[in-house]
Amino acid sequence: xxxxxxxxxALQLKKxxxxxxxxxxxxxxxxxxxxxxxxxxxxxxxxxxxDLLPPEGSRLAAGARPSIEFDRWLASVDNESTNNPPIYxxxxxxxxxEQARQWAxxxxxITTLAVDGSQxxxxxxxxxxxxxxxxxxxxNPHASGRPYTKDVRLEVLSPEEIMxxxxxxxxDPDSYPYSEMQVTLRRYMLEVETLCNQMEQYGxxxxxxxxxxxxxxxxxxxxxxxxALTMPSPYRERYIASAVSLLRTSExxxxxxxxxxxxxxxxxxxxxxxxxxxxxxxxxxxxxxRIHDALLWQGRLRWGDRTPAMICAxxxxxxxxxxxxxxxxxxxxxxxxxHPPARLEFPRWMLDDGVLEPVLDVVRxxxxxxxxxYPYAIETADAVSVISMQDRRxxxxxxxxxxxxxGMNFTFSTKAASKGRRR
Numbered sequence: 001x002x003x004x005x006x007x008x009x010a011l012q013l014k015k016x017x018x019x020x021x022x023x024x025x026x027x028x029x030x031x032x033x034x035x036x037x038x039x040x041x042x043x044x045x046x047x048x049x050x051d052l053l054p055p056e057g058s059r060l061a062a063g064a065r066p067s068i069e070f071d072r073w074l075a076s077v078d079n080e081s082t083n084n085p086p087i088y089x090x091x092x093x094x095x096x097x098e099q100a101r102q103w104a105x106x107x108x109x110i111t112t113l114a115v116d117g118s119q120x121x122x123x124x125x126x127x128x129x130x131x132x133x134x135x136x137x138x139x140n141p142h143a144s145g146r147p148y149t150k151d152v153r154l155e156v157l158s159p160e161e162i163m164x165x166x167x168x169x170x171x172d173p174d175s176y177p178y179s180e181m182q183v184t185l186r187r188y189m190l191e192v193e194t195l196c197n198q199m200e201q202y203g204x205x206x207x208x209x210x211x212x213x214x215x216x217x218x219x220x221x222x223x224x225x226x227x228a229l230t231m232p233s234p235y236r237e238r239y240i241a242s243a244v245s246l247l248r249t250s251e252x253x254x255x256x257x258x259x260x261x262x263x264x265x266x267x268x269x270x271x272x273x274x275x276x277x278x279x280x281x282x283x284x285x286x287x288x289x290r291i292h293d294a295l296l297w298q299g300r301l302r303w304g305d306r307t308p309a310m311i312c313a314x315x316x317x318x319x320x321x322x323x324x325x326x327x328x329x330x331x332x333x334x335x336x337x338x339h340p341p342a343r344l345e346f347p348r349w350m351l352d353d354g355v356l357e358p359v360l361d362v363v364r365x366x367x368x369x370x371x372x373x374y375p376y377a378i379e380t381a382d383a384v385s386v387i388s389m390q391d392r393r394x395x396x397x398x399x400x401x402x403x404x405x406x407g408m409n410f411t412f413s414t415k416a417a418s419k420g421r422r423r
Contacts (some may be wrong), residue, residue: 028288028297033329035273035285036296037085040077046070053272053313056326063235063271066331069308077422085297089329090283090304090364097371104365111141111215112366114377115194117187118387122162122178127411128403131157131183135190136385138377139198139215150384153194157183172408181235192242195219195257196249203253216256216362220378221330223247223259223345226317240320247324250347256359257347262374267295268314268330274362294332294340301334301341304364309351333363336373339415 006190025183043049046066054060070086077084094100120132134157140148164179195217228239250257270291277285296308312318312328319325327348332341344363350356366375387395400410 004084013082025290027290028286028318032273032288032291033085033296035277036269039086040074040084043074045074046099048417049272049276052276054275056313060275061271062275064268064330065272065311065326066314067309067311069351070310073308073340077100081234085300086308087297087301088306088308090306092304093302097368100368104368107142107362107365109141109143110213110362111139112136112218112362112375112377113139113198113215114220114381115191115196116220116373116378116381116385118201118385119183119187120387121180121183123396123412125412127257127409129159129162129178130160130399132387133157133187133190134379134385134387135187135194136381137194137198137381138381140377140380143282150380153188153190157186161186161334163182166365181231181292186233187240188239189242191219192246196245199249199253199255199257202255206253206312214255215260216359216368217250218375218377218381219246219257220257220382222261222264222343223257223347224318226314229317236317237320238315238337244252247321247327247347249328254349254353256355256362258359258363259345260363260375260378261343261345262335263340265292266294266330267292268312268341269296269310271314272310294343297332297334298340301332303334303337305343306333306360307331307341309356311348312345330332333360333361335364335367339373342373344366391406 033097040175046068049066053062053065067121073086073088092103103256114211115135117133117135122129135153137151137153159178162178162182164177198421199217216234217378223243225239225243228236246257272294274285274287309329309331311326312330313326328345329351330343333344334341346356349360354395366371366377370379403410
């Protein structure tokens with residue numbers, strides 16, 4: 001158990017360091033906010049920014065590139081003001097949740113789709129390695145007389161399917177040979193595969209002439225798989241290929257896709273501001289890893305407000321996206337008043353085709369239905385897919401019974417069994 005008295009003494013010992021961090025953090029955040037707020041004074045068009053940012057293919061990543069929405073924002077603001085962060089106001093206020101839900105009826109007749117997944121990693125204490133993936137799918141047509149669909153896709157992974165692929169000959173021969181990375185990758189690929197299948201079904205129905213509104217598809221996470229950069233081959237390439245397939249299918253079928261990141265630590269705008277600052281006679285912005293984009297707008301947006309869309313030009317993993325390397329756009333949307341805005345990522349074609357704002361109204365309506373700052377469709381898919389501790393115990397009991405019926409032995413350590421009873 002935690003010793004509260006000793007904890008208090010330990011915190012008191014480090015209070016000066018915490019105070020120093022807070023002061024430095026606040027100073028740097030204010031500097032970046034000032035740089036963001038004065039963009040309208042220093043630049044008259046998106047082309048002005050482009051001329052100063054590193055070109056595509058440069059050794060230095062631009063971080064973010066302005067879209068046509070940046071020009072629209074510039075045209076809407078008073079350039080003499082010194083307090084104009086880029087914002088697209090929602091323009092509506094609700095006196096209570098009932099009013100918000102009434103407005104959210106704009107989603108009537110528009111199908112929303114979402115998937116989410118969960119998994120059981122290989123159990124090291126079991127004699128036969130096995131893993132489980134479950135991907136939940138939720139489709140809501142938002143139309144009377146048309147029921148919603150909740151379903152799961154479930155896969156059991158055998159020892160051969162979860163064998164580590166990337167261990168070198170010099171690896172520890174006593175290390176566990178089965179990979180949790182394999183399971184996580186397969187879960188990700190199954191989520192993407194499920195969404196792509198749904199988008200293709202809509203495209204097929206449309207080509208047959210069946211009347212239908214385009215659905216809005218939600219992906220719980222980023223469309224830019226920067227996390228894969230630290231992974232060895234072939235995991236990195238498979239994540240990239242899967243992410244590109246999601247972008248390509250959305251573009252080909254013209255089905256809007258939203259990657260929803262509730263708590264984002266992306267620093268694309270931070271990088272862009274520093275690149276622009278470096279071109280000034282007297283640069284003032286210091287390199288920092290402590291500040292991320294969402295903090296630039298925290299407290300500046302009302303519910304439903306958003307930032308202008310920008311193009312993700314992060315470099316790094318996007319180098320592997322081929323012709324889709326600058327096809328991911330993003331904005332920040334205020335979905336919960338006390339928290340920083342959520343990051344929304346979407347294919348660039350949505351911006352080019354002029355469908356972004358209607359789609360963002362669907363996102364707002366889903367957030368209202370969810371009631372917690374998160375789209376209801378994603379929340380429901382998560383609830384469908386989740387594997388509880390009770391489910392885990394039942395799975396292993398069923399698996400043991402299954403393998404023993406096949407004449408095989410299945411054992412697990414007494415230590416693992418003891419932990420299971422105590423937790």
